[in-house]
Amino acid sequence: MTSRTCLSVILAAGEGTRMKSALPKVLHPIAGLPLVAHVVKAAEAAGATDLALVIGHGADEMRKAAAKFAPGAGTFVQEPRLGTAHAVLAARDAVAKGYDDILVMFGDTPLIDAAALGEARAKLAAGAAVVVIGFRPPSPAGYGRLIEKAGKLVAIREEKDCTDEERKIGFCNAGMMAVSGRHALELLDAVGNANAKGEYYLTDIVEIAGAKGLDVVATEAGFENALGINNRAELAEAEAIWQKRRRQQAMLSGVTLIAPETVYFSHDTELGPDTVVEPNVVFGPGVKIAGGVKIHAFSHIEGATAATGADIGPFARLRPGADLAAKAKVGNFVEVKNARIEAGAKVNHLTYIGDARIGAGANIGAGTITCNYDGYSKFFTxxxxxxxxxxxxxxxxxxxxxNGAYVASGSVITEDVPEDALAFGRARQKTLPGKGKELRARQASAAKK
Structure with a gap:
């Protein structure tokens, strides 16, 4: 299989009107990554050597986004949009390059996994011309049925066209398929539009291929893998499924999640073994946590790293550029941004550390602030x-x-403090006996007026 070339054509031209959003549907995120980018990752994991994105609605926005998650992909505009076969043919120049395998995928099916795609490719390698990916939903109502005879797929029948017997079939069309590159254009060009909508349907190539004596077969994906996203409710359902999978993966790799259902991962979160994550922790993009780290409840971590033995939270916020060395401690209600907390250093509570280095073994008291911004520029501490x-x-x-410098509590420090020096930066206290009583009397009198 590794010697076979593969093009993945990902259809992402739809408006997604049911999302009720100015953002193209396939750019809505799951785990911080656009739906279509999840599809791209699955295609690449299944061995796709090249990608063709068929776009339409929000084409400029799509190109800009694709430059980040699929910089090598070709983009092809489907205009007007006249059906799924018409969409694949929008990428004719790519399809015509002579790939062994063509994977046709949809940009709104983010849960598809590489195994299902790999199985479809394996059937192409075994001689099939078309392989349709099917699934078995809890209820087949509304789905096209896969009609098989003697191990071959003979048709994809829309429910309204099914006989009573065919409606009992639970094996349904997931939409995705693999097509032999040798036959792809021949089959696609044979698709007609003699239907109520006047559109060119990709599913028609099943019967076209069969009529030509070519082998057409089906392969089965899990129900969740084939889920398409059409609205915000389905987007949330897919997010929940993705998070459940990722939590399971984390725990099986040696991470302890005290309350798994309350922990939320990004698509690229990395956690080492023996890390313990307490309830209600959120990981944003770009987090790398080594083994043996403890992350306490209600912490939010994004763009940060932590080495072995670091201790985070509860209620900590690590922003991009936060870097905790071994056994560093960032405690409750502490925010760290673009700062290195070196080995054994402690920032225990109620503190902001930004654009800074905290040396090994240093201790930062409660309520400390690094004043790093003057309204125009950032400065380093x-x-x-x-x-x-x-x-x-x-x-x-x-x-x-x-090293070893000591800053007295309540100080405002504006000048460098030498090694082992003690610095005070506060006004001298003045105590006036009896004046507190006089002040309260004046205030009480003023309040009565």
């Missing part, structure tokens, strides 16, 4: 190894605290 910053301190960048 460098805190040395073993430094101690007292609670409720403001560190005004650009700033450097040397």
């Amino acid at each position: 460098d805190i040395g190894e073993g430094a101690f910053v007292g609670s409720n301190s403001s560190l005004v960048a650009p700033l450097k605290l040397g």
Whole structure:
């Protein structure tokens, strides 16, 4: 199979009006990745050597998005949109290049897996000219039935055209198929539009191929794998299925999820074995967590990395560029952005660390803020190894605290602090005996007026 070339033609031209959105349907995300990008990943995993995206509605937006998730794909515009066979022929120039296998897929079926596609390709390699991917929904009502005789697929029959006996068939058309590259254009060009809508239907190639004496067979995918997305409710259902699969995968790989149903992954989340994730944790894109990390409840992590033994949360927010070294601690109600927290350093609570380095073994007290932005530019704060910053301190960048430096609580630090130095940056306290009582009396009198 690896020696066979394969083109995946992904149909993504529909408007998706039932989504009620200005965004093209196939660009709506699951796990932070557009629907169509999930389809692309499945095609590539099944061995597709080239991709052809057939686009229409929102073509410019589609091209811009495709440059990120499928930079090598060709894009072809279907205009006007006259059916699925017509859509595949929009990519005629790609189909005509002489691939061994042509996979025809839909941009709104994000749960399709490589195994189902690989099985269809295997049947092409065994001599079939057309392989239709079918599935068995809980209720077949509304789906086209796959009509088989003697192990061959003879027709795809729409429900309204089925006999009573054919309606009892539970094996239904999932829409996707694999076609021999040698016969693809011959079959597609033979499709007519003598139907109520005047459209060219891809399903017609089943009977066309059979009439030519070519082998047509079906293969079966799981029901969830074939689900298409037409509205926001179905989008949410597909997200739930994807998340359930990913949670299962994480746990089987050695990750502990205390309450799996409350943890949400991105498409690219990486978690090492022996990591423990407590309830209500959300992973955004670009997270890489090593083994043996503990992530406490209600934390939100995006674009961040954590090394072995790091401890995160509860209620922590790690933003892009947050980088935790081994045994670093980021505690409750701490936000970290574009900052390195080195080995054994602690940022335990109620703190913002942005555009900074916290040296190994340093301790950052509650309420500390790195003041990194002046309204125009960002500035860096460098805190040395073993430094101690007292609670409720403001560190005004650009700033450097040397190794072992000590900042007294409640300080506003605007100048560099040398190694092992003690810095105060606060006004001297003044105590006036009896003045508190006088102040309360004046306030009470003013409130009565």
